[in-house]
Structure formats: C-alpha cells, structure tokens
Amino acid sequence: DGGITQSPKYLFRKEGQNVTLSCEQNLNHDAMYWYRQDPGQGLRLIYYSQIVNDFQKGDIAEGYSVSREKKESFPLTVTSAQKNPTAFYLCASSGTAMNTEAFFGQGTRLTVV
Amino acid sequence: GDSVTQMEGPVTLSEEAFLTINCTYTATGYPSLFWYVQYPGEGLQLLLKATKADDKGSNKGFEATYRKETTSFHLEKGSVQVSDSAVYFCALIPNQAGTALIFGKGTTLSVSS
Numbered sequence: 022d023g024g025i026t027q028s029p030k031y032l033f034r035k036e037g038q039n040v041t042l043s044c045e046q047n048l049n050h051d052a053m054y055w056y057r058q059d060p061g062q063g064l065r066l067i068y069y070s071q072i073v074n075d076f077q078k079g080d081i082a083e084g085y086s087v088s089r090e091k092k093e094s095f096p097l098t099v100t101s102a103q104k105n106p107t108a109f110y111l112c113a114s115s116g117t118a119m120n121t122e123a124f125f126g127q128g129t130r131l132t133v134v
Numbered sequence: 135g136d137s138v139t140q141m142e143g144p145v146t147l148s149e150e151a152f153l154t155i156n157c158t159y160t161a162t163g164y165p166s167l168f169w170y171v172q173y174p175g176e177g178l179q180l181l182l183k184a185t186k187a188d189d190k191g192s193n194k195g196f197e198a199t200y201r202k203e204t205t206s207f208h209l210e211k212g213s214v215q216v217s218d219s220a221v222y223f224c225a226l227i228p229n230q231a232g233t234a235l236i237f238g239k240g241t242t243l244s245v246s247s
Contacts, residue, residue, distance in 0.1 A: 063239035
C-alpha cells in the first residue's frame, strides 16, 4: 500500500535532549512537509522540501532542523532550542504540480518532560 | 500573506441535522481550496477540493463551493451522522509553484444520536 509512515506514534523525551521524528513515503512524491499541531492553533508549517537536498523554512522553523537526502525520507529533529516542543507533529507529501493536495501520515505525539 | 479563517467550534448537532462550517480566505490570485478531516489521534484525510471559481467539491455527502466573489468555501452536509464527529480543517494552496498548504484553525464537530 502506498502511503506515508511516521514513527514512532508516541515519543517521550527529557527536556534538553534532541529527538528525531521519522517520515517515509512511497508515493513517489517530490514534495514533503512538516506541520505542528497544537490545540486551537490549527496546523503550522515548520519546514518543507520540494526536491532532494533542498528545503525551506516555514512559519515556525526556530528550534527545528531537517534533512532531505532521499526522495522518500524527510526526518525532523526537534532540538533543545525549541522552547515548547510538546505537540502533535504531522508529516505530509505531495506532487509538485500546482493545486495538488497533500497526503498526511498518522502523526507523532511528542511529549517532553 | 495568504490566510484561512474558519468558524470556531465546537459545533454540536443531533444526528440527521444540517451542517454548515464557514470558511473564508485571503489570497492573491486564484488559490486551490480544500477541506480536510481529522479523526481523534490520526492524521488528516482529504475530504474534498476545488481548484477554480464556482467549482463544487463533494465527497461522502459533504459539499463546498468555491465562491470567488465572497472568498468563501463553506462546508455543508444535509444530514450528519455520529461517525462524522471529527475536526474539520479548511485550507488553501496558493496558485504558484513551491508553496505549501495554509490551514485554518479547525472546527470540532460533535454529533450525538
């Protein structure tokens, strides 16, 4: 089955530790995205990538980093510089044609204690 | 910049009631418009979309019409079911290459039997 896989579904980390969230897609999509979801805030764009080895900051990139070494993979690292990292993180992918919709993974809930 | 505003919830309805969730947008040019649905603990699923003015998107009994003159894309369903209980997000993507979906804050729908 084609789709987007995020792992793990739940992740707990101690404050001050970096943590990497995994996102893999087998839809042959060129574009991939990371969003953060907080209650009442909707989805806010962290980073996105339109092609391998290239990515752009979204609206809330501070405290996060990404890499895009392979078309299928777009991992997100939440660094210790992120002041409030506890949230639900959603990865998505899409084709690069204009007006195309994005497909989402099941999300990773990160809790920092 | 481009933005999406949707009615705040929660929206609470009885089964078989009529549903409207309002969505308006601000954008330059002619964006594509989307409704996504999120069930508890899951990622987002595309519900319907419209890519140009006067287009009507429809799926599973839900409909929305792209109204350029009022910059709106209201979601409607004639008879809701308990299984429709979820969070609904209105979104747009600008009509230019290399951009990402912009979301509203989401509207929680609760349907009781």
